[in-house]
Amino acid sequence: MTGEIISRRARLRAETTAEIKAIALKLMSAGGPDAISLRAIAREMGMTAGAIYSYFPTRDDLVTTLIGDVYTSVVEAAEAARDAVPADDPGGRILAWAEAVRAWALAGPEGFRLIYGDPVPGYRPPADGPGKAAELRACTGLTGLVAAAWPAAEPLQRTERTYTWDDFDPGLVAHVREHFPGLPPAALALTLRVWGRMHGLVALEIYGHLSPLVHDPAAVYRDEIRDLIASLGL
Amino acid sequence: MTGEIISRRARLRAETTAEIKAIALKLMSAGGPDAISLRAIAREMGMTAGAIYSYFPTRDDLVTTLIGDVYTSVVEAAEAARDAVPADDPGGRILAWAEAVRAWALAGPEGFRLIYGDPVPGYRPPADGPGKAAELRACTGLTGLVAAAWPAAEPLQRTERTYTWDDFDPGLVAHVREHFPGLPPAALALTLRVWGRMHGLVALEIYGHLSPLVHDPAAVYRDEIRDLIASLGL
DNA sequence: TTCGCACGCTGCACACCGTTCAGTGAAGGT
């Protein structure tokens, strides 16, 4: 009698997979992304290192899975912070998103390094997979913020280059055109710029370049985001 | 007779040190920052790994030295690009600086990762040293760009927080007040924001987050820098 | 010129790491 209930084997397998990921995250938060060693995980679980290869074909695949999980969690946190601000305050929603991402990054720099840095020596993110999906979701969230500001922001855009949908990733374009019909390609370019602007100071701070120079990076960041909001005409 | 000429020992030592650094840079450009292994360097030089400990107390010290060298070289490249634009075109000088940094980063992403990312598992940049010196020089260069724009930019700044010199690193403050007397602390905060703004999109691109989404990151970056210049009132 | 010593270097050791693979034993389905 199979099919109805999940087989015992499959359930145990799922539990073990979850335990591996949980321990990997614990080790990462304790010692940084490079503390994710198969041997350390196995040691913690009372297994040998080779056993993990029944669950992940290689360490990089484990890392890829972790990136997907972590990325999804931060996007959900940002979305929640955004939704806590009324929709008729697009500037406030942008600020909420930005502050949520920075707060998350500072609370656990390892996660930020995992997603936006070199998580592990020699690791290269795969073109697709859970990480890419989460990134698309993040972009969609940012596009929503830009879309709300677009009526005010459009007249202020004086780009020398005219963008077309062909300039962007088809998957992203499909997402955007479905969720925000009527939004022009130029707004997508603006979205990427907004992303970069939110990212820059946080990246510098997480990697230790900002804190030695200024005592209150939060204030600088807030000023920057306020300037960003103003530059959108809000 | 010592003192006049450098002793033979010291000269050989300097040559070997230079060779270690040169090979480390070569390996890095070939296989990324994590290819900087003492064993690989020694192999390339026909030595054993332990020998390098006569020149650098640990691998992290070698990396620190490399960071200093690479950081200095990119700052000099940016300064040269800036100086190729007449001083009465502050916006052009900002654009030149930004484009030079981006071009350098794309030409050798390993250098960018070395300075602004996790160069090596577990590496943490020391509080002082050649890297910090180069970073101060970079900040001074950026401050010069902001200082030139300050007359136009100051009226556009509406920060809610008022900055004082105490908010910043004393060394940086000393540098700035010596080179740009009369510049207020708020301009220093603006400098850091400009830094972050130049950094964000490049960091995303180098770590592979931007290129899959847009075919012409250069155009997006240029638009962003032009918007930055406009936000300074130029 | 000769002697002594400093120092660059070797070779080995240790403790880690990711990855592979033959073998084992228990659980599953038939």
Added chain:
DNA sequence: ACCTTCACTGAACGGTGTGCAGCGTGCGAA
């Protein structure tokens, strides 16, 4: 009851950074 599947072990291979005893050469001083 049988047989297959599969998670797991334990050993191995090649890689890494890092210490340390010892050796020989060449420098500098007597």
